[in-house]
Amino acid sequence: MRNSIFYVEVLPFLTRFAILIGATILGDVILHSFSLVWVGRYMGIPGTILIVLSLIYSLKKRKIIPYGKPQILLKIHELFTWLGALMIFIHSGIHFNTILPWLASIAMVINVISGLVGQYLLGRSRRHLASLRKQYQLDGMAKNEIEKELFWDAVTYDLMVQWRTVHFPISYAFAILTLGHIVSVFLFWEWK
Amino acid sequence: MNRFVTYFLFANLSIIAALVFLYPHLMISPGHLLKGHRSFEKNCFTCHFPFFGTSYKQCISCHKVENIGVLTSKGVPFVEKKTKSPFHQKLLGKTCVSCHSDHSGVAKYRIEEPFSHQLLDDTTRNQCITCHQRPNDSLHQKSTDQCTLCHGLTKWKPAQFKHDQLSTTQREQCTKCHKSKIPADSIHKQTSDKCGLCHTVTKWKPATFDHERSFSFDKEHHVKCALCHPNNDYKSYTCYDCHEHSRGKIRQEHLEEGIRDFERCVLCHRNANKDEAEWLWKSGRWREGLSGSIQHPANQGDLQAQPTNRSKEHKEDDD
Numbered sequence A: 001m002r003n004s005i006f007y008v009e010v011l012p013f014l015t016r017f018a019i020l021i022g023a024t025i026l027g028d029v030i031l032h033s034f035s036l037v038w039v040g041r042y043m044g045i046p047g048t049i050l051i052v053l054s055l056i057y058s059l060k061k062r063k064i065i066p067y068g069k070p071q072i073l074l075k076i077h078e079l080f081t082w083l084g085a086l087m088i089f090i091h092s093g094i095h096f097n098t099i100l101p102w103l104a105s106i107a108m109v110i111n112v113i114s115g116l117v118g119q120y121l122l123g124r125s126r127r128h129l130a131s132l133r134k135q136y137q138l139d140g141m142a143k144n145e146i147e148k149e150l151f152w153d154a155v156t157y158d159l160m161v162q163w164r165t166v167h168f169p170i171s172y173a174f175a176i177l178t179l180g181h182i183v184s185v186f187l188f189w190e191w192k
Numbered sequence B: 001m002n003r004f005v006t007y008f009l010f011a012n013l014s015i016i017a018a019l020v021f022l023y024p025h026l027m028i029s030p031g032h033l034l035k036g037h038r039s040f041e042k043n044c045f046t047c048h049f050p051f052f053g054t055s056y057k058q059c060i061s062c063h064k065v066e067n068i069g070v071l072t073s074k075g076v077p078f079v080e081k082k083t084k085s086p087f088h089q090k091l092l093g094k095t096c097v098s099c100h101s102d103h104s105g106v107a108k109y110r111i112e113e114p115f116s117h118q119l120l121d122d123t124t125r126n127q128c129i130t131c132h133q134r135p136n137d138s139l140h141q142k143s144t145d146q147c148t149l150c151h152g153l154t155k156w157k158p159a160q161f162k163h164d165q166l167s168t169t170q171r172e173q174c175t176k177c178h179k180s181k182i183p184a185d186s187i188h189k190q191t192s193d194k195c196g197l198c199h200t201v202t203k204w205k206p207a208t209f210d211h212e213r214s215f216s217f218d219k220e221h222h223v224k225c226a227l228c229h230p231n232n233d234y235k236s237y238t239c240y241d242c243h244e245h246s247r248g249k250i251r252q253e254h255l256e257e258g259i260r261d262f263e264r265c266v267l268c269h270r271n272a273n274k275d276e277a278e279w280l281w282k283s284g285r286w287r288e289g290l291s292g293s294i295q296h297p298a299n300q301g302d303l304q305a306q307p308t309n310r311s312k313e314h315k316e317d318d319d
Helices: A005-033 A037-042 A044-054 A056-061 A070-094 A099-138 A143-155 A158-188 B003-022 B035-040 B056-060 B138-142 B168-172 B174-181 B247-256 B274-283 B285-291 B301-318
Strands: none
Touching: A005 A037, A005 A070, A005 A099, A037 A044, A037 A070, A044 A056, A044 A070, A056 A070, A070 A099, A070 A143, A099 A143, A099 A158, A099 B003, A158 B003, B168 B174, B274 B285
16 A cells, blocks of 8 residues: 555655645735735745756756756756745735736646656656666776766656656746736836 | 637737727726716827826816816716815816825725815914815804814814813803713812813823822721811811811911921821821921922912911011
């Protein structure tokens, strides 16, 4: 029972998503309880900044930037997107007044789910590739080299490649819809 | 990214972009506009200036300032006026959006108060009655039109009645207003209506009255206040005219001990215990009553003059 697919694969995935939704509801309740609803209007800004910062990992992966350890950058990518999504969820939960931000929010939900799927697939790929570690050790590779090699093997594993063909369009759609929302806010905001 | 996916993605995004321009009131507008402005919903730039928000100039091009509160934007007189008197003409600032929200989605999350009296010029701000109605109760019928003497500019309550606005005579007639609130206990039953002798005009408690600080009662001194404070004058007291405390006898007893200043009895006699009085006299601790560490009626403000004068008279008698 404990080793079933549900416990090993599905439950951790669902838990991560449930925690995000739970934290959103909690944040929303806290803001309403302390009459801080107006704070929610501005939480979209730090949320967006965190998500933009998380893209450093994507730049590293495409070798656009030379510095940074990919494992750490991936962790930062996961953490910042989770926190950024949480802030934007709270921001959206408080201000559902028009369609474009709705679409951006829906795109973000899909993006977050897709990200969690990617996180799961990466773990699975790593487990599959763990057997390769022995092979590398037998080949006499240094420990650091092995870790680095295994990481890139995992992210380029076939399943991950297929996942990326889905994740990227979702991310682009989310980015463009968010940009549209931000531009419209800048265009019509009362700067007084 | 797969070419088909790319085309599909950008085709969809292009459709959404087109919808934003065709139906801005649905796609980007934060809620409906007020009823009278519904016809502008599809053209955001009727009111908004790109990247600079809305200018009051856009508003007053239709809503003439001199007519606000008097005539509608179409020049028709208001049937039901929202305020007793038009006040927009007297506002200091020219930012309509400080008070007014047009989009229903924004209006419900406004931080600002709907109206701030700080926006009014000084003269108008002090003429509360032009917009507000005086409460129809006895307290407010006597008060002036300057509501701000007691009330704040943001809330009617809490209010603090300031006795300063009363004349000296009115201020001394506490029971005219506070009659029903005089406590029915043994102390207040015997007092006059000069509450200010013990109580302040800001709070009923703490009150300064504490007889123990001047003289402790015991079973032999549990008497009516007027016996020691004739004519309900609590600023002075007398120990004479009570069984053995005749002036002659007291004078004689004290002169025998070399005590010539015996008119201010409670400096030494803080209770019925003679030994304690003697100790206070000999140790010099009776002076504490003068310094204020022990409160004494003769040591309070204008009362100080009275015992001194009487003491002088007594010395002259001696000579």
